[in-house]
Amino acid sequence: LVVDASDATGRPIPETLFGIFFEEINHAGAGGLWAELVSNRGFEAGGPNTPSNIDPWTIIGNESSIIVETDRTSCFDRNKVALRLEVLCDSEGDNICPNEGVGVYNPGFWGMNIEQGKKYKVIFYVRSTESLNLTVSLIGTNGVGNLASSTITGTAADFSSWTKVETLLVAKATDHNSRLQLTTNTKGVIWLDQVSAMPQDTYKGHGFRTELFEMLSALKPKFIRFPGGCFVEGEWLRNAFRWKATVGPWEERPGHFGDVWMYWTDDGLGYFEFLQLAEDLGAIPIWVFNNGVSHNDEVDTSAVLPLVQEALDGIEFARGDPTSKWGSLRAAMGHPEPFDLRYVAVGNEDCGKPKYRGNYLKFYHAIRTAYPDIQIISNCDGSSRALDHPADMYDYHVYTNANDMFSRANTFDRTSRNGPKAFVSEYAVTGKDAGTGSLLAALAEAGFLIGLEKNSDVIEMVSYAPLFVNANDRRWIPDAIVFDSYQMYGTPSYWVQKLFVESSGATFLPSTLNTTSSNQLIASAISWKDSTENKNYIRIKVVNFGRGTETIDISIDGFPVGQQFGCTKTVLTSDNVMDENSFAQPTKVVPQTSSAVNVESKIQAILSPFSVTSFDFLI
Numbered sequence: 118l119v120v121d122a123s124d125a126t127g128r129p130i131p132e133t134l135f136g137i138f139f140e141e142i143n144h145a146g147a148g149g150l151w152a153e154l155v156s157n158r159g160f161e162a163g164g165p166n167t168p169s170n171i172d173p174w175t176i177i178g179n180e181s182s183i184i185v186e187t188d189r190t191s192c193f194d195r196n197k198v199a200l201r202l203e204v205l206c207d208s209e210g211d212n213i214c215p216n217e218g219v220g221v222y223n224p225g226f227w228g229m230n231i232e233q234g235k236k237y238k239v240i241f242y243v244r245s246t247e248s249l250n251l252t253v254s255l256i257g258t259n260g261v262g263n264l265a266s267s268t269i270t271g272t273a274a275d276f277s278s279w280t281k282v283e284t285l286l287v288a289k290a291t292d293h294n295s296r297l298q299l300t301t302n303t304k305g306v307i308w309l310d311q312v313s314a315m316p317q318d319t320y321k322g323h324g325f326r327t328e329l330f331e332m333l334s335a336l337k338p339k340f341i342r343f344p345g346g347c348f349v350e351g352e353w354l355r356n357a358f359r360w361k362a363t364v365g366p367w368e369e370r371p372g373h374f375g376d377v378w379m380y381w382t383d384d385g386l387g388y389f390e391f392l393q394l395a396e397d398l399g400a401i402p403i404w405v406f407n408n409g410v411s412h413n414d415e416v417d418t419s420a421v422l423p424l425v426q427e428a429l430d431g432i433e434f435a436r437g438d439p440t441s442k443w444g445s446l447r448a449a450m451g452h453p454e455p456f457d458l459r460y461v462a463v464g465n466e467d468c469g470k471p472k473y474r475g476n477y478l479k480f481y482h483a484i485r486t487a488y489p490d491i492q493i494i495s496n497c498d499g500s501s502r503a504l505d506h507p508a509d510m511y512d513y514h515v516y517t518n519a520n521d522m523f524s525r526a527n528t529f530d531r532t533s534r535n536g537p538k539a540f541v542s543e544y545a546v547t548g549k550d551a552g553t554g555s556l557l558a559a560l561a562e563a564g565f566l567i568g569l570e571k572n573s574d575v576i577e578m579v580s581y582a583p584l585f586v587n588a589n590d591r592r593w594i595p596d597a598i599v600f601d602s603y604q605m606y607g608t609p610s611y612w613v614q615k616l617f618v619e620s621s622g623a624t625f626l627p628s629t630l631n632t633t634s635s636n637q638l639i640a641s642a643i644s645w646k647d648s649t650e651n652k653n654y655i656r657i658k659v660v661n662f663g664r665g666t667e668t669i670d671i672s673i674d675g676f677p678v679g680q681q682f683g684c685t686k687t688v689l690t691s692d693n694v695m696d697e698n699s700f701a702q703p704t705k706v707v708p709q710t711s712s713a714v715n716v717e718s719k720i721q722a723i724l725s726p727f728s729v730t731s732f733d734f735l736i
């Protein structure tokens with residue numbers, strides 16, 4: 118491999134090249150990155166008709182001690198369903214309550230992770246016909262072990278109308294499969310609504326589960342595309358993500374059923390929180406909005422203007438003046454400064470749908486007129502022929518087998534250099550080559566990414582999909598990060614992405630791979646300056662997608678003969694190409710690093726079968 122490191126030939130790689138795509142899929146947000154522990158906190162998941170199913174809430178007590186059902190008496194107009202508990206037993210008399218009391222518990226998302234010494238803020242709204250004596254507790258696995266509790270008391274007058282209660286629980290022990298319990302042993306009728314339990318140690322107090330946030334942060338994402346995916350479209354328009362229903366005080370959000378991935382979300386992670394997440398990650402937000410097209414129904418172009426206005430309002434919410442209508446709501450939510458929204462995508466995978474082009478143009482012209490600087494992304498693929506409509510970028514998605522993914526490194530070689538640039542916003546090896554996250558899949562993706570790096574004069578942005586999976590709800594496999602209530606690991610595909618984090622904004626160096634032995638090698642080279650260390654590097658990445666060991670000569674032209682460098686070698690490989698990580702072996706397939714000093718600019722590299730290797734030269 119001959120790398121040309123002379124100043125004359127390098128080409129800048131877009132600052133934005135590598136980022137992430139966050140979709141509310143696999144409980145990525147609700148029961149994932151969003152740290153709320155209570156599932157269905159407003160009792161709305163069972164639908165607006167009452168009495169409704171309160172799943173996963175569970176009744177404590179039997180029919181002689183308590184009657185539990187929903188009604189529509191909530192104090193919150195956009196989510197009227199509340200929980201009514203008619204307590205039949207008492208602490209004295211002929212129907213004595215059981216020792217543990219009666220009431221309800223919430224198991225969270227397959228168990229709440231409660232950790233010793235940590236604080237949990239519980240907030241709920243309550244109303245009562247009698248004096249109140251309600252115990253709020255965190256209870257361990259299978260209802261055994263009191264981890265923390267607090268009792269709320271007051272007269273009937275104190276709670277005759279809806280009252281907000283806040284209590285801070287400090288855990289006495291650790292249990293990864295806990296539940297939140299609200300119980301009483303006092304006769305009367307109690308209503309509950311909007312019950313929340315939040316760990317106090319979320320990232321910057323912004324509600325993101327810290328360790329999951331840190332896994333994202335380690336990818337140094339330059340952008341975050343959100344909130345979907347199919348989640349944006351819905352099977353039906355009535356279930357699509359509508360940003361206005363996800364902002365304002367959390368208690369007032371209606372929540373919605375995501376009918377593509379088939380679960381309810383309380384929308385605690387709403388439009389504001391996505392923008393906050395982007396800011397916290399130092400990533401540019403890319404908002405994907407519904408354009409009047411779902412999987413099964415579409416709004417006619419003649420009737421799409423209300424949705425166009427909804428998109429314009431969403432942009433105003435993100436970056437409008439704090440005195441503007443929607444900018445003032447953002448300011449009231451604690452962020453008077455505008456968010457750095459510069460890109461929007463009109464829909465997701467909707468290009469072939471009958472109404473897409475007509476609707477797209479309405480959105481395009483309205484946004485271009487109101488916000489000339491905003492970059493507008495089309496769903497139609499412009500990689501092999503010119504788009505028939507104006508766009509600043511176009512989406513490109515690919516899910517395929519490993520061989521095909523590796524061969525797609527050349528996809529953009531023949532793309533016109535004059536049209537809008539590509540946003541490869543979803544790519545992954547899927548199917549039997551990928552399992553739930555194999556080395557094979559990751560290596561094919563590494564080859565594909567090297568091809569994208571080479572073509573980064575026509576590719577602006579790249580993100581893997583999906584990002585997250587809660588192991589209890591694998592709606593889509595594979596994914597980059599696997600987690601449950603308390604553990605997490607990166608799949609090999611996650612670790613491949615880490616090898617590319619320095620590429621955004623780096624200089625692409627031309628290189629020539631002269632090998633007679635195999636067409637299963639692909640390589641690229643970049644140079645960049647680490648501004649915190651004030652050091653300059655060249656990184657050479659080589660994927661060996663074959664089953665044999667390969668030996669190649671690497672030389673970096675542009676340095677005097679005899680000059681020596683420090684060199685760090687990082688290899689991602691494993692004994693078996695189908696190896697995966699797991700909770701039991703979270704680091705089975707992770708990069709291994711070794712360093713050497715006094716390395717010359719000509720080296721011989723031995724590349725393991727099925728591996729990706731990067732060489733960082735400190736220059």
Ligand code: AHR
Pocket residue numbers: 140142345346347348465466543582583593
């Ligand atoms: O990433 C999973 C899904 O794949 C996305 O929701 C969709 O855009 C694509 O079909």
